[in-house]
Amino acid sequence: xxxxxxxIDAKKAPSLSPMMNIVAADxxxxxxVILDRMQSQIPLIPELxxxxxxxxxxxxxxxxxxxxxxxxxxxxxxxxxxxAAVEFIHTATLLHDDVVDGSDMRxxxxxxxxxxxxxxxxxxxxxxxxxxxxLMVEDGSLKVLKILSHASAVIAEGExxxxxxxxQVETSEDQYLDIIGAKTAALFAAACKIAAVVAERGDHDxxxxxxxxxxxGIAFQLVDDAIxxxxxxxxMGKSVGDDFRDGKVTLPVILAYSRGDADERKFWHAAMIxxxxxxxxxxxxxxxxxxxxxxxxxxxxxxxxxxxxIDALCHYPDGQAKSALIEAVEFAIARSY
Amino acid sequence: xxxxxxxIDAKKAPSLSPMMNIVAADxxxxxxVILDRMQSQIPLIPELxxxxxxxxxxxxxxxxxxxxxxxxxxxxxxxxxxxAAVEFIHTATLLHDDVVDGSDMRxxxxxxxxxxxxxxxxxxxxxxxxxxxxLMVEDGSLKVLKILSHASAVIAEGExxxxxxxxQVETSEDQYLDIIGAKTAALFAAACKIAAVVAERGDHDxxxxxxxxxxxGIAFQLVDDAIxxxxxxxxMGKSVGDDFRDGKVTLPVILAYSRGDADERKFWHAAMIxxxxxxxxxxxxxxxxxxxxxxxxxxxxxxxxxxxxIDALCHYPDGQAKSALIEAVEFAIARSY
Numbered sequence: 001x002x003x004x005x006x007x008i009d010a011k012k013a014p015s016l017s018p019m020m021n022i023v024a025a026d027x028x029x030x031x032x033v034i035l036d037r038m039q040s041q042i043p044l045i046p047e048l049x050x051x052x053x054x055x056x057x058x059x060x061x062x063x064x065x066x067x068x069x070x071x072x073x074x075x076x077x078x079x080x081x082x083x084a085a086v087e088f089i090h091t092a093t094l095l096h097d098d099v100v101d102g103s104d105m106r107x108x109x110x111x112x113x114x115x116x117x118x119x120x121x122x123x124x125x126x127x128x129x130x131x132x133x134x135l136m137v138e139d140g141s142l143k144v145l146k147i148l149s150h151a152s153a154v155i156a157e158g159e160x161x162x163x164x165x166x167x168q169v170e171t172s173e174d175q176y177l178d179i180i181g182a183k184t185a186a187l188f189a190a191a192c193k194i195a196a197v198v199a200e201r202g203d204h205d206x207x208x209x210x211x212x213x214x215x216x217g218i219a220f221q222l223v224d225d226a227i228x229x230x231x232x233x234x235x236m237g238k239s240v241g242d243d244f245r246d247g248k249v250t251l252p253v254i255l256a257y258s259r260g261d262a263d264e265r266k267f268w269h270a271a272m273i274x275x276x277x278x279x280x281x282x283x284x285x286x287x288x289x290x291x292x293x294x295x296x297x298x299x300x301x302x303x304x305x306x307x308x309x310i311d312a313l314c315h316y317p318d319g320q321a322k323s324a325l326i327e328a329v330e331f332a333i334a335r336s337y
Numbered sequence: 338x339x340x341x342x343x344x345i346d347a348k349k350a351p352s353l354s355p356m357m358n359i360v361a362a363d364x365x366x367x368x369x370v371i372l373d374r375m376q377s378q379i380p381l382i383p384e385l386x387x388x389x390x391x392x393x394x395x396x397x398x399x400x401x402x403x404x405x406x407x408x409x410x411x412x413x414x415x416x417x418x419x420x421a422a423v424e425f426i427h428t429a430t431l432l433h434d435d436v437v438d439g440s441d442m443r444x445x446x447x448x449x450x451x452x453x454x455x456x457x458x459x460x461x462x463x464x465x466x467x468x469x470x471x472l473m474v475e476d477g478s479l480k481v482l483k484i485l486s487h488a489s490a491v492i493a494e495g496e497x498x499x500x501x502x503x504x505q506v507e508t509s510e511d512q513y514l515d516i517i518g519a520k521t522a523a524l525f526a527a528a529c530k531i532a533a534v535v536a537e538r539g540d541h542d543x544x545x546x547x548x549x550x551x552x553x554g555i556a557f558q559l560v561d562d563a564i565x566x567x568x569x570x571x572x573m574g575k576s577v578g579d580d581f582r583d584g585k586v587t588l589p590v591i592l593a594y595s596r597g598d599a600d601e602r603k604f605w606h607a608a609m610i611x612x613x614x615x616x617x618x619x620x621x622x623x624x625x626x627x628x629x630x631x632x633x634x635x636x637x638x639x640x641x642x643x644x645x646x647i648d649a650l651c652h653y654p655d656g657q658a659k660s661a662l663i664e665a666v667e668f669a670i671a672r673s674y
Contacts, residue, residue, distance in 0.1 A: 040494055040497075041494070042494050042497045042498045042501065043501075044497050044500070044501055045494065045497055092463075093463075096459050096460065096463060099455070099456070099459055100455075100456035100459055100460060101456075118436070118437075118455075119436070119437035119438075119500055120497065120500055122433050122436055122437055122459055123433065123437060123493055123496045123497045123500060124493070124497060126429075126430075126433060126466070126489070126492075126493040126496070127490060127493035127494060127497065129463070129466065129489075129493075130486055130487075130489035130490035130492075130493055131490055133470055133482070133486035133489070134483075134486045134487060134490055136486075137479060137482045137483045137486050140479055142474060142477055142479070145470070145474045145482065146471075146474045149467055149470035149471045149473075149474050150467075150471060152463070152466075152467035152470070153464060153467035153468055153471055155463075155467075156460055156461070156463040156464035156466075156467055157377055157378070157379050157382065157464060159460045159463070160377075160379045160381050160382055160457065160460045160461060160464065161379045163381070163456055163457055163460060164379065164380075164381055
């Protein structure tokens with residue numbers, strides 16, 4: 001085991017390609033499982049699921065399972081079904097999220113709930129969620145089932161917590177971190193951890209990969225929430241300012257609100273309860289975020305968690321898989337530039 | 338093993354009391370699990386779940402697991418957690434159903450989605466569903482996990498199928514039976530079947546109890562769909578004519594439509610696509626159902642499935658548990674009177 005120290009390099013333009021390359025053959029098998037298991041005699045199910053699943057997305061979570069398995073030199077096939085299960089859980093939560101948020105766009109396409117209606121989006125989400133558990137049962141590991149059923153419960157708790165915090169401009173950074181730790185990082189952590197389970201490594205590897213995934217997930221969501229205010233709809237696959245209009249109190253808003261004066265706080269209050277949702281209001285909001293370095297500091301927080309993710313890999317020997325996992329963290333953060 | 342033949346007795350007024358009595362002690366333990374496991378640090382979760390769970394309901398499905406376990410002389414405790422899991426799955430589907438249907442009432446109270454909003458109802462449903470799987474994982478039987486994850490996928494398929502059939506007045510009786518077999522009977526069947534698994538009986542008992550539960554579930558839903566047109570809101574815990582107003586093509590409508598003349602069919606067509614939803618239209622619909630014996634014949638179908646449920650118990654010795662399970666079928670059917 002080497003202990004080379006890796007620091008996030010802000011200068012290079014990192015990409016997911018190294019990770020995609022090392023898992024390409026495995027990912028083809030995962031995609032085959034996904035395609036096979038989203039089928040149903042009820043045509044609306046593959047139609048709606050296909051809109052979202054076949055429609056793209058980076059397959060970040062299943063890719064992490066596969067890459068972590070590579071890191072551990074796992075040479076079996078169990079992770080194909082389990083990666084598909086992870087992606088189904090993720091897709092189910094996306095479908096339900098879009099219903100909850102009333103989203104217009106997802107992955108650069110019209111959100112499924114707008115095309116097929118909220119009822120179908122809710123029910124197909126339920127179907128994919130059940131299918132995920134069927135896949136895990138077929139694999140037969142109670143430990144994996146435990147990790148992913150727990151993660152699923154935590155995700156739902158995080159989503160409800162987010163709902164409770166919605167339009168509450170006084171949400172604290174701690175509560176915000178709890179929310180993204182649950183709604184996003186829990187599944188990243190579980191996706192990585194199950195690789196150690198199928199590779200039959202001990203607690204140490206399970207914890208290291210859980211730590212990697214959790215911190216990457218937090219960094220990932222921090223960046224997502226920051227670029228909601230800076231990115232164009234095209235780059236992100238959804239509209240700019242969605243969170244603003246939905247009254248979602250994310251870290252940029254939390255920072256700008258705490259750092260702002262009385263007038264600014266009044267603005268944020270009005271905006272978050274939904275009384276300031278025009279394009280001019282969004283422009284004003286962005287100027288306040290810039291004034292208080294709220295975007296940059298959110299990205300600085302993301303870098304901190306990213307560094308923790310990278311440090312979680314310290315005890316693994318250098319190699320393709322480790323480099324790819326490190327670059328995935330750098331990519332997650334660099335999406336902001 | 339005796340082979341006494343039991344026929345449904347239309348004259349007596351059957352009740353669930355015998356079943357409730359034999360499982361009372363077990364049900365207290367199940368209720369304790371339910372109360373304990375619907376908790377969360379996020380207050381909205383127990384608040385919303387409690388509205389529905391603590392708010393009543395017959396606990397029909399967990400009661401069936403317990404009563405079937407009694408039938409098999411099972412003396413362990415595993416069925417307490419698993420019955421709670423079954424109730425959580427059921428509650429999750431109710432929450433999602435109410436969002437899908439836009440229901441006003443459930444179990445005699447305002448539906449959770451109207452009080453807490455659709456987003457919360459969707460997400461707390463997801464939470465309870467995940468919790469159900471956590472409970473099953475704690476029990477540790479992959480066979481039970483397989484039965485209930487499969488049932489969950491089938492339920493979701495049935496719900497999507499129902500959505501597809503909504504407002505389609507030409508839905509066939511076969512498609513209707515597929516829908517209720519999936520959305521209702523699958524969980525009844527699974528609830529009964531898992532009793533045979535925990536009691537470590539063989540395939541024969543699993544199949545017999547699955548058959549009992551499935552046919553009881555179909556009878557139960559047939560009666561539900563029939564009394565939607567005859568019951569008062571108070572007796573049913575929801576409004577009369579809900580299915581009519583929602584354009585749900587249930588068996589009474591299927592029969593009245595097939596047996597009706599051109600004018601009547603025109604009426605049903607208009608009604609199911611949502612152009613005839615006044616109280617007068619409902620009154621006219623009910624008169625057409627009566628004219629064609631559509632309610633009575635739906636109940637006759639229910640009796641047929643009820644008889645099949647009872648016959649599935651033929652090979653079990655007479656005793657309290659068997660009598661209670663038989664009377665539960667009679668109760669399910671007699672709700673119409």
